[in-house]
Amino acid sequence: MSSFEKFLREIEKQWSQSKRKPKELVSFYRNFLKKESHHLRMEYALGSGGRAITYKRAELFRAVLTHMWTMALEQVYPQMALKEPAICLLAVGGFGRQELSPASDIDLLFLYDLKKESEQSIFELIHQILYFLWDIGLDVGHSTHQLDEIIAAANKDLQTKTALLDSDLICGSKVLWKKFQDVFEPSCITGKEKEFIEWRFEDLKEQHKKYGGTVLVQEPNIKWGCGGLRDYQNLFWIARVKEKIVQKEVIVKERWIDNKDWEKLKNAYDFLLRVREELHYREKRKFDLLTLGNQGKVANAFGYPQKDILGRVEEFMRQYYDHALQIYLIANSTAEAIAYQKKGFLSRSKAKKNIGSFTIEDHSLEVVNPEKLTENPILILRAFSFIQRWGLKIGTTLKMQIKHRLHLINYNFLRRKDVRNLIRLIFSRKGQVGEICRQMHEIGLLGRLFPEFAPLRCLVQHEFFHRYTADEHTLRALEVIDSLIGAKEAPYKQFATLFHQLQNPFILYLAILLHDTGRAASHKRHHEEQSAIHAMNVAKRLRLSSEELSLLVFLVDQHLLMSQIAARRNLEDEETILEFARIVMTQQRLDMLMLLTFADQEGTGESKNWSSWKNLLLWELYRQTSQALSNKEEFIIERRKSIEQIKEKTKERLSEKIDQEEVDAHFNNLPLRYFQTFSEESIAVHIETIHHFLEKQLDSHSNVLAPVVKWIDKPEFDYSEVIVVTWDRLGVFSRICGSFSIIGLSILSADINTRSDGIILDVFKVCTSKMEFASKEQYKDPFCKILEEVFLDESFDIASRIPKPGITVKKEIEGEFPTSISFDQDSSKNYTILDIQTPDKPALLYRISNALLELGIEIVSARIATEKGAALDTFYILNSSGQKVVKEEEIKSILKNIRKAIGI
Numbered sequence: 001m002s003s004f005e006k007f008l009r010e011i012e013k014q015w016s017q018s019k020r021k022p023k024e025l026v027s028f029y030r031n032f033l034k035k036e037s038h039h040l041r042m043e044y045a046l047g048s049g050g051r052a053i054t055y056k057r058a059e060l061f062r063a064v065l066t067h068m069w070t071m072a073l074e075q076v077y078p079q080m081a082l083k084e085p086a087i088c089l090l091a092v093g094g095f096g097r098q099e100l101s102p103a104s105d106i107d108l109l110f111l112y113d114l115k116k117e118s119e120q121s122i123f124e125l126i127h128q129i130l131y132f133l134w135d136i137g138l139d140v141g142h143s144t145h146q147l148d149e150i151i152a153a154a155n156k157d158l159q160t161k162t163a164l165l166d167s168d169l170i171c172g173s174k175v176l177w178k179k180f181q182d183v184f185e186p187s188c189i190t191g192k193e194k195e196f197i198e199w200r201f202e203d204l205k206e207q208h209k210k211y212g213g214t215v216l217v218q219e220p221n222i223k224w225g226c227g228g229l230r231d232y233q234n235l236f237w238i239a240r241v242k243e244k245i246v247q248k249e250v251i252v253k254e255r256w257i258d259n260k261d262w263e264k265l266k267n268a269y270d271f272l273l274r275v276r277e278e279l280h281y282r283e284k285r286k287f288d289l290l291t292l293g294n295q296g297k298v299a300n301a302f303g304y305p306q307k308d309i310l311g312r313v314e315e316f317m318r319q320y321y322d323h324a325l326q327i328y329l330i331a332n333s334t335a336e337a338i339a340y341q342k343k344g345f346l347s348r349s350k351a352k353k354n355i356g357s358f359t360i361e362d363h364s365l366e367v368v369n370p371e372k373l374t375e376n377p378i379l380i381l382r383a384f385s386f387i388q389r390w391g392l393k394i395g396t397t398l399k400m401q402i403k404h405r406l407h408l409i410n411y412n413f414l415r416r417k418d419v420r421n422l423i424r425l426i427f428s429r430k431g432q433v434g435e436i437c438r439q440m441h442e443i444g445l446l447g448r449l450f451p452e453f454a455p456l457r458c459l460v461q462h463e464f465f466h467r468y469t470a471d472e473h474t475l476r477a478l479e480v481i482d483s484l485i486g487a488k489e490a491p492y493k494q495f496a497t498l499f500h501q502l503q504n505p506f507i508l509y510l511a512i513l514l515h516d517t518g519r520a521a522s523h524k525r526h527h528e529e530q531s532a533i534h535a536m537n538v539a540k541r542l543r544l545s546s547e548e549l550s551l552l553v554f555l556v557d558q559h560l561l562m563s564q565i566a567a568r569r570n571l572e573d574e575e576t577i578l579e580f581a582r583i584v585m586t587q588q589r590l591d592m593l594m595l596l597t598f599a600d601q602e603g604t605g606e607s608k609n610w611s612s613w614k615n616l617l618l619w620e621l622y623r624q625t626s627q628a629l630s631n632k633e634e635f636i637i638e639r640r641k642s643i644e645q646i647k648e649k650t651k652e653r654l655s656e657k658i659d660q661e662e663v664d665a666h667f668n669n670l671p672l673r674y675f676q677t678f679s680e681e682s683i684a685v686h687i688e689t690i691h692h693f694l695e696k697q698l699d700s701h702s703n704v705l706a707p708v709v710k711w712i713d714k715p716e717f718d719y720s721e722v723i724v725v726t727w728d729r730l731g732v733f734s735r736i737c738g739s740f741s742i743i744g745l746s747i748l749s750a751d752i753n754t755r756s757d758g759i760i761l762d763v764f765k766v767c768t769s770k771m772e773f774a775s776k777e778q779y780k781d782p783f784c785k786i787l788e789e790v791f792l793d794e795s796f797d798i799a800s801r802i803p804k805p806g807i808t809v810k811k812e813i814e815g816e817f818p819t820s821i822s823f824d825q826d827s828s829k830n831y832t833i834l835d836i837q838t839p840d841k842p843a844l845l846y847r848i849s850n851a852l853l854e855l856g857i858e859i860v861s862a863r864i865a866t867e868k869g870a871a872l873d874t875f876y877i878l879n880s881s882g883q884k885v886v887k888e889e890e891i892k893s894i895l896k897n898i899r900k901a902i903g904i
Contacts, residue, residue: 002059003055003056003059003060004059004062004063004066007036007059007060007062007063007064008063008066008067010032010036010063011032011063011064011067012067014028014032015028015067025068025071025132026132026135026136029064029068029132029136030136030137032064033060033064033136036060037057037060037102040053040056040057040060041102041281043056044274044277049270049273049274050269050270050271050272050273050274050275050276050277051099051266051269051270051273053273053274053277054098054099054100054101054273054277055098055099057100057101057102058091058094058095058097058098058099058100059098061095061100061106062091062170065089065108065129065170065171066170066171068129068132068133069089069129069170069171069172070171072125072128072129072132073085073125075128076121076124076125076128084172084173084175085116085117085121085122085125085172085173086112086113086115086116086117086173086175086176087110087111087112087113087117087122087125087126087172087173087176088110088111088112088169088170088171088172088173088174088176088177089108089109089110089111089129089169089170089171089172090108090109090110090111090167090168090169090170090177090180091106091107091108091109091167091168091169091170092107092108092109092163092164092166092167093105093107093141093163093166094107094166095107095108096163096166096167096168097166097233098168099273101273101276101277101280101286102277102280102281103139103280103283103284103285103286103287104280104286105139105140105141105286106133106138106139106140106141107140107141107142107163108140108141108142108143108170109142109143109144109145109150109164109167110122110126110129110142110143110144110145111145111146111147111150111172111176111177111180112144112145112146112176113146113147113173113176114146123144126144130142139286147176147179147180147183150164150180151183151184151187151188154184154187154188155187155188155192158195158196158199158200158203161188161196162200162237164184164188165237165240165241167180189241193241193242196241197238197241197242197339200234200237200238201335201339204230204231204234204332207224207225207230208224208225208226210224211224211225211226211228212225212226212467212468213226214226214468214472215227215321215324215325215328215472216321216458216468216469216471216472217467217468217472218292218460218461218467218468218469219289219290219291219292219467220289220290220320220321220324221288221289221290222272222275222276222279222288222289222290222324223276223288224288225324226324226328227321227323227324227325227326227327227328228272228288228324228327229269229272229273229276231327231328231331231332232265232268232269232272232327232331234331234332234335235251235331235332235334235335235338236248236251238335238338238339239251239256239335239338242338242339243256243338251334256334256337256338257330257334261326261330261334264326264330265326265327265330265331267323267326268323268324268326268327269327271319271320271323272320272323272324272327274302275290275298275320276288278297278298278301278302279294279298282294282297282298282301290320295313295316295317295460296309296312296313298316299312299313299315299316299317300312302316304316313460314459314460317458317460317469318458318459318460321457321458321469322457322458325458329442333396333399336396337396354368355386357369357372357373357379358383358386358398360390360392361395363392363393364392364393364394364395364396364398365383365386365387365392365393365394365395365398366395366397366398367379367383367395367397367398367401370397370401373401373402373405373408374405374408377405377408377409377413378416378418378419378422380402380405380408380409380445381419381422381423381426381449382422383398383402384426384436384439384440384445385422385425385426387436387439388426388429388432388433388435388436389429389432391432393439394439394443399443402443402445403443403444406443406444406445406448409445409448409449414449414541415541420541420542420543423449423542424506424542427505427506427509427510427513428504428505428506428509430482430485430499430505431482431483431484431485432482433478433481433482433505433509434475434476434478434479434480434481434482435479435482437475437478437513438475438479441457441471441475450513450514450538452514452517452534452537452538453471453474453513453514453517455517455520455521456469456470456471456474456516456517456519456520457469457471458471459471459519459520461473461519467604468603468604470516470519470520473516473603473604474512474513474515474516474603476602476603477512477515477599477600477602477603478509478512478513478599478603479603480598480599480602480603481499481505481508481509481512481595481599484496484499484500484595485499490615491598491615494615494619495594495595495598498591498594498595499595501591502591502592502595507548507551507552507555507592508555508592508595508596510535510538510552511535511552511555511556511559511592511596512596512599512600514531514534514535514538514552514556515528515531515555515556515559515596515600516531517530517531517534517535518530518531518532518533518534519531528556528557528558528559528560529557531556531557531559532553532556532557534556535552535553535555535556535557536549536553538552539552539553551588551589551592554589554593555589555592555593555596558583558593559593559596559597559600560600561580561583561593562580562593562594562597562618562621562622563597563600563601563618565580565621566614566617566618566620566621567614567617567863567872568835568863568872568874569827569833569863569874570677570828570861570863570876571617571620571621571624572673572676572677572678573673573676573828574636574676575827575828575829576827576828577621577624577625577628577635578628578632578635578636579827580621580625581625581628581629581632584625584629585629586629587626587629587630590622590625590626590629594618594622597618598618601614616717643667643672643675646667646675646680646683647663647664647667649680650663650667650680650683650684650687651663653680653681653684654684654687654688657688657691658687658688658691662687662690662691662694663687665757666683666686666687666690666755668756669755669756669757669759670753670755670756670761673830673860674753677751677861678751678763682763685710685712685723686723686761686763688710689708689710689723689725689761690725690759690761692708692710692725693707693708693725693726693759696708703788703792704727705726705727705791705792706726706788706791706792707724707725707726707787707788707791708724708725708726709722709723709724709725709780709783709784709787710722710723710725711723711776711779711780711783712776713773713774713775713776714773715772715773717773718767718771718772718773719748719765719766719767719773719774720765720766720767720773720774720775720776720779721763721764721765722763722764722765722766722783723761723762723763723764724736724760724761724762724763724764724787725759725760725761725762726759726760726791727758727759727760728754728758728759728760730853731849731850731853732760732762733750733752733762733849733853733859734846734849734850734853735787735790735791735798736762736764736787737750737845737846737849738790738798738799738801738802738843738846739783739786739787739790739798740764740766740783741798741802741843741845741846742786742798742801742802742803743779743782743783743786744768744769744803745766745767745768745774745779745783746766746767746768746769746771746864747764747765747766747845747862747864748764748765748766748767748863748864749764749765749861749862749863749864750762750763750764750765750859750861750862750863750864751763751764751861751862752859752860752861752862786801798843798846799843799846799847802843802846819836819837819838819839819899819902819904820835820836820837820838821834821835821836821837821838821895821898821899822834822835823835823885823891825884825886828876830884831860831876831877831878831884832876832877832878832884832885832886833874833875833876833877834874834875834876834877834885834894835872835873835874836848836871836872836873836874836875836898836902837871837872837873838871838902838904839871840871841871841902841903844871844902845864845871845873847901847902848873848875848898848901848902850901851894851897851898851900851901852875852877852894852897852898854897855880855890855893855894855897856879856880857877857878857879857880857885857894858877858878858879858880858882859875859876859877860876860877860878861875861876862874862875862876
């Protein structure tokens with residue numbers, strides 16, 4: 001007995017036993033569905049497959065609708081025993097495919113014939129059914145058509161046509177259903193195949209682009225994304241239209257797909273349906289985005305055995321990506337084979353060009369005799385060299401034949417000289433490496449050529465900034481470098497010049513491929529260290545020269561260094577530049593590290609985080625380091641040029657505005673660090689702002705404690721500079737930080753300067769939450785108003801005024817945002833550098849600065865960054881005696897206070 005028959009028999013049995021009246025049907029149906037849906041959920045929890053459970057749910061609703069139909073007919077057509085009405089109820093879309101997830105729409109089509117029935121009776125029946133469905137709380141999509149109307153609608157709208165491909169009779173007139181089937185094929189399919197299939201491919205392409213453009217996105221959409229449910233369904237829509245294949249198994253019988261791939265495809269689809277089942281249960285609505293928060297929940301629900309949540313998420317997502325990749329590769333390549341490789345409307349050009357063991361057909365490389373690949377596996381690598389050289393795609397047959405021979409790419413093969421030479425050739429072609437690596441990776445060849453890279457396949461990255469898995473991130477970073485060829489738009493244009501000057505890109509491409517390979521080794525060890533070991537092994541296997549080996553290992557080992565220094569260190573500090581130059585050693589290394597840094601950051605998929613501010617910092621570090629590498633002595637002299645020189649030039653600038661005594665006071669009351677940090681132009685602006693502050697002290701109508709604010713918009717750099725001048729007192733920095741938070745601005749950097757005469761000069765670079773400059777017109781007045789209140793009212797509660805964020809970090813995923821607090825005593829002679837990485841929270845910077853204030857810790861300067869829910873803050877600090885913080889008890893106290901402040 002089928003599931004449908006069981007459900008229908010159970011409904012009839014319970015209805016007859018209940019002895020209820022027809023008006024009590026709604027309550028009966030609601031209770032029946034609630035009970036049976038609970039049974040289905042229990043079956044799912046006990047491990048029932050995704051396809052099985054969605055099929056049973058569809059059968060449940062078919063049974064309920066069949067019973068409803070019978071009950072409604074008794075009221076509208078009491079004479080139905082004598083004559084079947086000319087109306088039928090069809091399931092369309094997912095319901096027609098007999099696949100319903102917990103929150104799926106129930107799509108119905110009422111098909112009728114007015115020539116044989118009265119309009120009043122038909123619509124009375126339809127309304128009766130719909131009222132039943134609405135009253136029991138179901139989300140129903142429905143349409144009502146005569147036969148000619150639905151045929152016209154299908155030919156007008158391809159979405160409607162697609163839904164009708166999956167239509168199935170639930171109940172009603174079998175004669176009318178047969179008539180629809182007889183008319184639909186010749187009227188809507190025959191002669192219109194080309195239009196439909198081209199649209200299906202284009203629609204799928206648009207959806208893929210919308211949801212990340214790759215299977216390996218960090219938060220995949222399991223329905224619309226690459227390798228999602230739609231890819232699988234699209235295959236069978238195309239098979240139905242092109243080859244008239246209705247039963248899925250026929251696609252195997254007709255050898256469009258082999259048994260092994262068919263099993264992979266079925267298992268993958270079943271897995272995705274199970275994931276969707278869990279998502280719908282969790283969200284209590286139609287929801288197909290596998291968010292970071294939900295990944296942990298689904299992994300727990302699926303019972304992965306790993307001890308920690310990160311391990312469970314990693315294993316679950318690895319399986320998800322593996323299944324999604326199978327759907328993406330098998331379903332789409334099979335769909336293309338069906339559409340393009342049969343004779344007829346979409347057949348491609350048959351022009352061929354033979355190249356040794358290969359042939360080029362319609363811009364794809366195919367193999368003439370597959371056995372040649374077995375006899376001489378070097379042909380596999382040569383095939384990709386041809387594909388790269390001429391900008392081809394790998395043909396479907398060649399792809400399958402190589403996949404079946406990957407075992408030939410073994411240790412002995414990799415040590416052959418001709419193999420090493422071909423690898424060098426492939427990785428030396430400027431602008432062509434990313435795409436060929438992607439094609440090799442899709443079939444598993446890249447991981448065979450570089451076993452160190454293989455574990456990155458589908459590896460989830462538990463970091464703030466990565467939108468993609470580790471392997472996809474690497475491929476995109478390679479493609480970023482490729483895209484520098486001929487780039488004319490910022491920020492690519494600047495980096496394109498460096499890439500153009502690079503004589504041989506082989507080592508750079510290799511470094512990008514290997515830079516994250518250490519991520520798969522261990523969560524405890526810094527991945528760059530393990531990646532460097534992998535780079536060493538690859539260099540030895542490829543027999544690189546000692547110079548190439550040294551350069552490769554350096555780039556891989558230090559691939560994070562440049563971005564970290566640019567974002568989190570004081571670039572005006574001479575020590576910072578000289579230490580970085582010492583590590584880099586040569587201009588060639590600096591150029592290549594600059595390119596690698598850009599590719600690595602762009603390859604995360606978070607391009608919106610590559611702001612003009614970041615670009616400015618990176619290029620400033622590059623410029624100063626280049627100068628130091630070119631001539632260290634000149635660099636030092638330039639950095640330490642006479643303060644008297646600066647003072648005289650500043651006096652000239654301000655001669656008509658400011659008394660020379662005020663200029664002298666400014667230079668006498670600030671340390672050397674300040675004058676090395678700011679340009680002559682900035683120093684002049686600071687003196688003018690202080691002058692304005694002092695003038696207000698003489699104004700009897702002004703409050704002497706109120707700060708003065710100078711606001712300078714810099715839209716070209718995506719930030720605004722805000723200068724705050726006030727008297728030194730307890731908690732100045734934390735109050736200013738809190739004021740920025742209240743008006744919703746983010747702080748990019750902060751320079752804190754205290755003159756010996758008690759005047760505070762703090763300089764902030766701020767931006768909006770969208771990483772845009774904070775316009776003076778919009779933000780200055782609100783900021784000044786809040787700031788004045790904060791300084792004049794000691795009881796002002798800053799934390800309570802800071803707006804709560806719309807989305808908070810969920811506890812389930814806080815493991816992905818680990819808090820790290822570290823002290824760097826080596827990068828600066830004069831200051832201890834405090835680095836804090838933690839999930840961003842309301843008033844976080846205010847809390848941290850207050851925590852340091854309580855211990856008498858002086859914040860000399862700060863570099864603040866908030867990206868994708870993570871706070872990455874660096875503070876240059878001194879203890880209450882004006883010395884570096886080195887004592888163990890001081891460090892313990894700071895750690896305790898900060899942990900308390902940020903809530904860990």
